[in-house]
Amino acid sequence: MRIGILTSGGDCPGLNAVIRGVVLKGTEINNQEFVGFKGGWRGVVKSDLIELGRSNVRGISKEGGTILGTSRTNPFEGDGGPERILENMKREGIDAIIAIGGEGTLAAAKRLTDAGLKITGVPKTIDNDLDATDYTFGFDTAVQIATDAMDRLRTTGDAHSRCMVAEVMGRHVGWIALHSGMAAGAHAILIPEQKTTMSQIAEWVESANARGRSPLVVVAEGFVPGEADDAHSERGLDAFGRPRLGGIGERLAPMIEDMTGIETRATTLGHIQRGGVPSAYDRVLATRLGMAASDSVLEERWGQMVALRGTDIVHVGFEEALGRLKTVPQSRYDEAALLFG
Secondary structure (H helix, E strand, O other): OEEEEEEOOOOOOOHHHHHHHHHHHHHHOOOOEEEEEOOOHHHHHHOOEEEEOHHHHOOHHHOOOOOOOOOOOOOOOOOOOHHHHHHHHHHHOOOEEEEEEOHHHHHHHHHHHHOOOOEEEEEOOOOOOEOOOOOOOOHHHHHHHHHHHHHHHHHHHHHHOOEEEEEEOOOOOOHHHHHHHHHHOOOEEEOOOOOOOHHHHHHHHHHHHHOOOOOEEEEEOOOOOOOOOOOOEEEEEOOOOOEEEOOHHHHHHHHHHHHHOOOEEEEEOHHHHHOOOOOHHHHHHHHHHHHHHHHHHHOOOOOEEEEEEOOEEEEEEHHHHHHOEOOOOHHHHHHHHOOOO
């Protein structure tokens, strides 16, 4: 078979390891050929592709980003749609597609599969918010990057006796904030799953300050203060109609300073969490998922994605993968909250 691979949506550490795993297993074991669509779904719609053989993926598992490039193109808009994509696939001799991406990418893949295309998926999100898999590659690396940054913020906060606010990624869930915040010894962790008032945040900050500590507050970009109705967004919508988040840390810092009298500074880590080399854990997980995706095509598991359950790689339908988000349980947040203040 001749298979097209795409990486779509936000980049994250481990994408190249997936590509390498797919190509090595497919060419060496499963008698498959591969091409890569450049720029995510945009490459599928525009028929912009490159050949992928063993020589093309040599040594890429340790590299960040994606050799195929990515975008947030919606394959149903503009010149897209199932008919156009099927026409392109037939002209290029492509039998199936492996789509590597998050919620938006897999939702598009499901619609295209329902329309008759042969697609399997690989889950990708540093937010770790897909309920059908225990962990997604990129999450471990993002947590380590955020933890390292907070360790540095704490030293400058200590030097100036300031409160430091660190904003991390997390649109709908607070897994990165929870894990990195606990690892860095944060005095408050603010996540989308928990409505927390400004008075409670100020109380935690003042408590840490009273003990002679320089408070560290970790906030996920999708956090909604108890006094607000929606997540902070100033940059419009993305290609899938979702608000572009970011900036809640800068909004909270002056409020904390006004309420506590403690000088407060905010840092938004943003895309730093997506860049750089993947951790060893993410390289291994991504490689295993890529190899399993090659098998999925061989077994004609259309409309399914590979997933991690415990230490095993399994297959789940797109419906299950998109059914609900994997949110931080109350019990996990309560564990972390024992360390606040």
